[in-house]
Amino acid sequence: MSDPAALAIDGISKSFPAVKALDGVSLSMRAGEIHGIVGENGAGKSTLMKILAGVQRPDIGSIRLAGEPVEFRSVGDALNAGIAMIHQELNLVGDLTVAENIALGREPSRFGLVSRAAMRTAATDALRELGSAVSPNARVSTLSVADMQLVEIAKALALNARILIMDEPTAVLSERETSALFALVRRLALRGVTILYISHLLPEVLDLCDRISVLRDGKLVTTVRPTEVDERKLASLMVGRDLTEVFPPRARPAPAPPALRVESLSVLPVVRDVSFEVAPGEILGIAGLVGSGRTETAEAIVGLRAPTGGRILLASKPVRFRGPRAAIAAGVAYVSEDRKERGVHLPMSCVENVTIAHLKDFGRVFPKRAAERATAATWISRLAVKCPNPAGPIRALSGGNQQKLAVAKWLDALPKGRQGVLLLDEPTRGVDLGAKREMYRLIADLAAQGLACVVISSELPELLGLCHRIVVMRNGRIEGEVDAESATEETIMHLAAGVDGASGSASSTPQRRTA
Amino acid sequence: MILDRVSQLFERYGVIVAFVGLLVWNGVFAENADVFRSPENLRNILNQNAATGIVAIGMTLVIVGGGIDLAVGSVMALAAAIGLLASNAFLGFSESYVESGTLSAGAAEWLAVGIGFAAGIGTGLAAGALNGVLVTVGRLPAFIATLGGLVGYRSISLALAEAGEIRATKTAVLTEIGRGGLPVVPGSLLASGNPLIFSWSIITFLVLAVVGQIVLSRTRYGRHLVAVGGNPTAARYSAIAVDWVRFVSYVLIGLCAALAGLLQMARMSSVSTSQLGSQMELDAIAAVVIGGTAMSGGRGRVWGTVLGVLILGIINNMLIVSQVSTYWQGALKGAIIVVAVLIQRGRKT
Known part of the structure; x- marks a missing residue:
């Protein structure tokens, strides 16, 4: 790879009282890559994402975007650098319209007044790019969860995000909505957006991602291609041992009157x-x-x-x-x-x-x-x-x-x-x-x-x-x-x-x- | 990391730093340091703030349990008024027995005061219980329920005395309780040669402080109170009698308010129904907040409240000693409360 990686993380560590959440994690991904992050609860996934999104700062280690070292002091810094995070709990204002949400915080203005027309145009463009039929005038609280997610993504793209972090996005979606989302994620990747995809659902990660990084106890275990592993192998990498029988043998209770x-x-x-x-x-x-x-x-x-x-x-x-x-x-x-x-x-x-x-x-x-x-x-x-x-x-x-x-x-x-x-x-x-x-x-x-x-x-x-x-x-x-x-x-x-x-x-x- | 630690320590122990800082400044560096640090002045600070302290200890428990009580000042007035009226009534009733020699005059007066205190404490407990019922059974927000008490109990006290003053018909015993006390430091140790006397108010305050701290940190009730204040749903699911725990906290603060009111009444041998306990709720809440108890409930400490009371008291004293207009005291108090909450905000639960 002669090109600098779209996102490179180098030796990031972060400690909290009594826990070392991240321990020298290094990752790099190219533009347009869909990169899965898996690991058990407490493996450090969310801390890593928070650091990338500017919510937390690493104790040591550095982040480079397209070769340039960056340092985030706030979510705003990360957004300005082109990193957006789609949270599991969506960050939308239910009482505002889709267009207002997409423009939230940087409303286009004319003569000091918000220009509703410009806002609507921008929203319509962003939504069309995503192939969404959601009306920019719809109130967000009336949308389905899947549509809300689309609005979040549109908002991120309107900010020119080059790196999109998605945290368990399918947890709230039905099967059909999930496949629509996957199609969208693939399209975004083709356009050069790098996607960090976090999920508990291993089949979904194996299906969607180009590469998968496994975290365990704050350390990067390995980064694999989906072709190299199956679900079982991935799960044992996460847990750090072979998963023998998940369920204990069933003992037959002696017949007794009901408790x-x-x-x-x-x-x-x-x-x-x-x-x-x-x-x-x-x-x-x-x-x-x-x-x-x-x-x-x-x-x-x-x-x-x-x-x-x-x-x-x-x-x-x-x-x-x-x-x-x-x-x-x-x-x-x-x-x-x-x-x-x-x-x-x-x-x-x-x-x-x-x-x-x-x-x-x-x-x-x-x-x-x-x-x-x-x-x-x-x-x-x-x-x-x-x-x-x-x-x-x-x-x-x-x-x-x-x-x-x-x-x-x-x-x-x-x-x-x-x-x-x-x-x-x-x-x-x-x-x-x-x-x-x-x-x-x-x-x-x-x-x-x-x-x-x-x-x-x-x-x-x-x-x-x-x-x-x-x-x-x-x-x-x-x-x-x-x-x-x-x-x-x-x-x-x-x-x-x-x-x-x-x-x-x-x-x-x-x-x-x-x- | 180190900065986090420092700010954490400051959040936790800042109140001690502030207290010690105030003591050192006033006792060593200030212009009138010798006046400030005289044992009599320090004792007087305690004395002037004992009533606030007694109420604030109850307030700590209520706030830790996720509630608030705005009615305390009015309960003080009502308990004191009913206590004094009951005491006066008994004195009138006992006159014939005293004349006939069945009862000595002294015994009658002691009995009257005893009955008055019992009536006052009963009033406080009842008022607290009513607040507790409104909050638990009536499911009213504590702020609203006790706002009703703030207005209502004050109005009843005013009505009892036509908005005026109730005077004790006999004052000897009351004065003994209100002005007397225990010699805590013998005169031989003091420059003045007179023993340093702690009033019963101070003693009540200090004893309640110790009891309150033990209740909060060492008893089953205290643990339940913390759990209820932190997350009432989780507490209910953990087999805690949430309503009972809350109810008891209001009864306890009713008791504290009654004691504070009665001790004030004894000191004056009278009750000014419009003045006694007025705005006490604000001072008590301020002391609790300055002491580091979370307004959202679930975390608190009585010792912090005691320091909060003393900090407010010392600042008042400091302004008086340096002859600053009393009108400025409120401004400073307000600033301190706001700063205390700002510091607290760092450790949201």
Whole structure:
């Protein structure tokens, strides 16, 4: 390569308190290249992107654009140099029109007034270049997510971006929207735009990218061409070892009366007439599309929502809990979805997060800190949590490790010597592959010890691999039950969507927002 | 990296730096340093700010729990007014027993004051409980619920005394409580030869400060309060009785406000229903903020609030000693509050 690379990163390192996020990473890519970046959560992908986009500054190392060394002090610097980032959470102002958004911050003006005509023309041009039919006058809040993404890209191109960073852009798109986006990305690359493409979805990265760089623990493992690797190889490069069985072997629970039995439970209008039971040692899956009433069912069981009808029986005795406090006292724990908002207390320490749900067992008025620390240390080693400083805030941990502590919180709070029921809501969302595998083993172990487990998940392979039985919900009702060993993703999707050949998987429901 | 560390340390311990800086400046370099550093002057600063301090300790708990209480000043006035009215009423009622010799005059007065304090504390607890119910059961924003209290309780106090002053019918015991105290430093150690007396207000303030800090950092309740203030949803999902935790914080600040009001009342042996506790909510919130407690809740410290109260007190004292017009004090106070929040902003949760 005699031409200077479009973007060259040389020896970039960045440390945060207690973590080395990036450690001497060097990359270079030519103009028009689609370059994939993969790695587990916490591998350093987002830090690298933030540095390129001017959000953070590296401790050491340099960046060169077309051979010229650059130094970004702000997002504005990076934009001016031609690097734009399309965030996962789109940065658009919903109440403004498409044209206004594209021109935001550098509105064309005449006589000190914004020139709407010039703004519209520029927007129309930018959108036409992308082959988009979106009207420049449409209010952004009325667009679909896919169209919003297009507006973001148009905005970046209107800024003459030469490097486009895309962070998990397909996470919110349907299959058809995804292929349209890929076609667009390829067109942009042909025009010489360099694209840094970050994704968890390995098939998609292998399909789209010219080269793929793998990050692990802040270091660049290797850069490969898609022709040199397959999905399995890529995954093992990310994790750093061969991925043997992801799912632990399924143990058959001994027949026993149900630990938890739900009869005709209703929380109108979101849950209607839901019945199921789960025995000690059994893992019951609940499948369904987003919005099918799965979370609401679990919340009704532990009293976070008031049931409007039906019965809940714990070891054959009817119960109705007033909230998680009453539920946990009776041996029912609910590990919520949405870890950051509900599962963990981000500003509080790891130790405090483990003991918070049953602090009174550490002292009625004054919790004994030494006992708390000892308990947390036990769980940290038992669940293999990567937690260098248990007294430090839990926010310093990666998502998977936070999730483990959220589970530890409830395992520790379950009353000893009593039949326990563990409800897990999306226990592996946003968690990397290695941590997922450990979470599966943990759940299987807990079931083997006699805990009755209910796993709510949008990932069908996870339910099929982990559970004994799976009930499928749709529109607040149970549509059917399948045996996890013999069922396929298709049979579950059929029940969950109510039609044959429903598009995509349960996890990627396109959320169209229309006016 | 090093700069980050320094700014982090400053955010965390800046209040100590400011406090020590003020002490050193006023006690060593300022023109009237010898006046400032005299034990009597320092004691007087404590005395003048004890009521604010007592309220600010309660305010710290409420703010850490994600709330705010604007009603404290009005609760002070109401608790003091009802306390004094109850005390006066008992004195009137007991007259016949004193005349008949069943009760000694002294005992009657002590009993009256005891009943008055009990009534005042009961008033504070009730007012706090009502605020707590409005916020938790009524789901009102704390700002609105306690704004109602700010206006409402003050109005009731004014109505009780026709907007005037309530005077104690007998003042001997009240004066003993309001002006008396404990000799903390013996006279033999002091230039003046007189022992240094800490008023009951100061002692209440200091004891509550220690108790408040322990409650916040060492008790189960304190931990729950931090969790609720940091993220109420996560707290609810973690089996914490969120509403109860919040409710208790309002009851506690009601208690603090009542104590502050009653001690003020005792000092004057009277209650000016329009003056007592007026604008106390602002001083208390200011002290909490200067002390490094996050207004958004979930993070705070009582010791910081105590320093916040003292910083505001010292600045007042400093301006008085150097004969700056009292009208300027507000401007300086305002500037300090804004700067304190600006420094805080660096460590958003």
